[in-house]
Amino acid sequence: MSKYIAFDFDGTLVDSQDIAISVVNQLANKHDFKPIEREDIEHLKGLSVFDRCKFLNVPVYKLPFWAPEFYRIYKKSIKNLLFFDGISNLLKELGAMDYNLAIISSNSETIIRDFLKNNQIDNIDQIFCSSNLFGKDKVIKKFLKRNKLKSSELIYVGDESRDVIACKKVGVEVIWVSWGYDSMDTIQEESPDYIAKEPKEILEIVKSL
Structure with missing residues (x-):
């Protein structure tokens, strides 16, 4: 699990x-x-x-x-930054289950922490950031090592093909979401493990594993 x-x-x-x-x-x-x-x-x-x-x-x-x-x-x-509809509730529901939550992003850690504080989200355990757009696999690998995790003990949720490519490099299962920066046509050739078309489907996928 x-x-x-x-x-x-x-x-x-x-x-x-x-x-x-x-x-x-x-x-x-x-x-x-x-x-x-x-x-x-x-x-x-x-x-x-x-x-x-x-x-x-x-x-x-x-x-x-x-x-x-x-x-x-x-x-x-x-x-002016907002959660997508349903995301705030998703994070709260996942936090109520036996999962630890993290953010691995190419955004700034300061921006992410300020946003979470402003939106009263306090169940994100760790935030790992890198400004290297093409090195997310290295950040994920660092996250696994820091937490002494096997690849099978992490699920990643992202919206871009580079997220899927990075996860496949390190053997981590990935849920691709359809509401972000990449289109369905772009992502299909990368073959993500799971596809979510709305936030509640992430919860359904997680519960099925």
């Missing part, structure tokens, strides 16, 4: 799309790359991170250098 359920943050627990687009467009003006238009959103959801960067004319190698600036601007909008 899994001992931990770990969640991605943006696009999985919280609806940060409008904030992210606003921040990206501010950076676009400063660093001279293509801003995101409303009509681009569905198209971008069907692209990989690399192809999104290509579409927006963003040099991939510059992402780590721009990450601190991105989250500094993002933090100013944290008051």
Whole structure:
């Protein structure tokens, strides 16, 4: 039986799309790359991170250098950040069961902790963060080692293909959620272990294991 359920943050627990687009467009003006238009959103959801960067004319190698600036601007909008409908209740229900909950994200730990405090969520045991968009498998591996867990003792919940790819690298089962940043077409070729189309389905999947 899994001992931990770990969640991605943006696009999985919280609806940060409008904030992210606003921040990206501010950076676009400063660093001279293509801003995101409303009509681009569905198209971008069907692209990989690399192809999104290509579409927006963003040099991939510059992402780590721009990450601190991105989250500094993002933090100013944290008051507008909201859980997706049903997520707050899901976390409370899972916390009432025999599961430890964690967040493993590429967002800022400070932002995540401030958001959880503002929303009175106190049953998240651990938060692991890395600004490396392509190194989540290393963060998951670090989480397993720190908690002396086998891969089979963790379930990860995420919304992007890179979440699924990272989990498969370390042998962790993954639940992909359909309400985040990646489209169903994008994710199908990565074959997540489970798919949830609404938060209550996460609880059903967990109970079935």
